[in-house]
Amino acid sequence: MRSYRKELWFNVPSRRGFVNITPQVEASLRDSGISEGLCLVNAMHITASVFINDDESGLHHDYEVWLEHLAPHEPLGMYHHNRTGEDNADAHLKRQVMGREVVVAITNGRLDLGPWEQLFYGEWDGNRSKRVLIKIIGE
Numbered sequence: 001m002r003s004y005r006k007e008l009w010f011n012v013p014s015r016r017g018f019v020n021i022t023p024q025v026e027a028s029l030r031d032s033g034i035s036e037g038l039c040l041v042n043a044m045h046i047t048a049s050v051f052i053n054d055d056e057s058g059l060h061h062d063y064e065v066w067l068e069h070l071a072p073h074e075p076l077g078m079y080h081h082n083r084t085g086e087d088n089a090d091a092h093l094k095r096q097v098m099g100r101e102v103v104v105a106i107t108n109g110r111l112d113l114g115p116w117e118q119l120f121y122g123e124w125d126g127n128r129s130k131r132v133l134i135k136i137i138g139e
Contacts, residue, residue, distance in 0.1 A: 004032035037138015042101030
């Protein structure tokens with residue numbers, strides 16, 4: 001079995017945002033030379049996510065509204081975490097809901113995604129550099 005590792009770095013210039021990382025993951029898969037196996041993609045920061053869904057702006061808007069309803073950024077004082085001098089407790093909760101990583105099967109040298117599925121980096125506390133790990137294993 002072979003393995004391949006790559007890091008992607010992001011600095012989303014706003015507090016929250018979505019980045020379609022499917023092309024970068026596909027390029028990493030080509031670079032790996034692996035045709036059958038598994039591809040792990042995970043956010044290496046506690047206030048960011050990797051998830052799979054449709055690349056549709058209305059859905060992204062709905063995620064924004066839904067997540068802000070579940071874990072509003074303000075009032076900052078409603079979170080004990082923010083009493084430590086932080087202001088990102090909501091980002092930690094959003095990450096918990098949206099997840100840390102995805103694993104995608106590799107079949108015939110391609111990501112085995114369903115119709116309309118794309119991979120996304122979700123930023124919940126931006127304006128700083130964060131990384132995503134791609135780890136591919138297989139033959």
